[in-house]
Amino acid sequence: MERTDPWECVIVGGGAAGLSAAMTLGRARRRTLVVDAGEQSNRAAHGIGGLLGHDGRPPAELYALGREELRRYPTVTVRDASVRTAERSDDGFVLTLEGDEQVAARRLVLATGMRYAVPELPGVDAFWGGAVFHCPYCHGWDVRDGRLAVHGADHAVHRALLLRCWSPDVVVLTDGGALSDDDRETLRVAGVAVDDRRVAGLRGTDGTLEAARFADGDERPLDGILVLAPLHQRHDLATGLGAALGERGAVDVDMVGQTTVLGLYAAGDAGAMMPNVAGAIADGVRAGAAVNDALIALEHGVPPMMPRRGVPARD
């Protein structure tokens, strides 16, 4: 097993959060390694909705641009690889990559994203990231004024009222889920229809959604459908290192991405309450700056400048 000198920081994940953290650290001239498996969660989408300066840009283009920009910074290396395991060491962390290569890091940023659990509806994959979406702010604009549906009864009232921002034509497809009488009344008053039939699947042509199919053989024409896609950690790197998870399975982080394990940071979806690309970029900047601040404190024996969980801030 080959083991190299410790990097000042290793970042696992090269999506919006990881590339952004790397840019911050590269600009601070820190020896930084990004290890990226290249499976950013929004790759299925045609375009990134709501990212200032890049609104509608295909996700793959953004990641290619980010990598291109990082080439300006000679202390940053980006590698296409997967991290299999991570352990703590005396002076930081040791990661094992696929092929059993080991790399050491003084500080570690997990920017590994999350797995979005798409509902098991036949045909859903053909439309995921387009007409089937989990985030109206990301993709509602693309189906504005269309025939829209909310799938499932969980949080149906809130989701339907939200979707009404993009179209007056909204139906809740409960698909076997239960709605209270109060919920039904709220929806009725808001002009949202409810259809309680079981959904058997989605139908469309060339990625364009045309209808929801019901178990009774009937169909309802649709242009877009909002689904619940709960987020899950992609693997146990964070918990394996002892980091606590918080709400909705996100890594518990403070305002600069410090986890409950000193020296271990999380940025982007992995530690986010409201996952989106702009937030991931901002998280990356904060985590990168916090890592740099921690390294300065370590090198010079001074307290860190940035407030961090478990470490007193400088006055």
Ligand SMILES: Cc1cc2nc3c(=O)[nH]c(=O)nc-3n(C[C@H](O)[C@H](O)[C@H](O)COP(=O)(O)OP(=O)(O)OC[C@H]3O[C@@H](n4cnc5c(N)ncnc54)[C@H](O)[C@@H]3O)c2cc1C
């Ligand atoms: C279908 C879809 C559409 C979306 N549309 C939008 C939108 O329009 N606008 C918007 O703002 N947000 C959108 N989002 C949300 C957005 O994609 C995420 O918030 C954002 O990608 C999070 O960035 P990230 O860097 O945290 O994670 P990701 O982009 O998921 O990147 C994580 C990276 O880490 C890598 N990785 C994970 N584990 C390892 C490992 N062990 N070793 C090496 N590499 C690893 C992955 O392969 C991946 O490349 C969408 C999400 C989905 C699922």
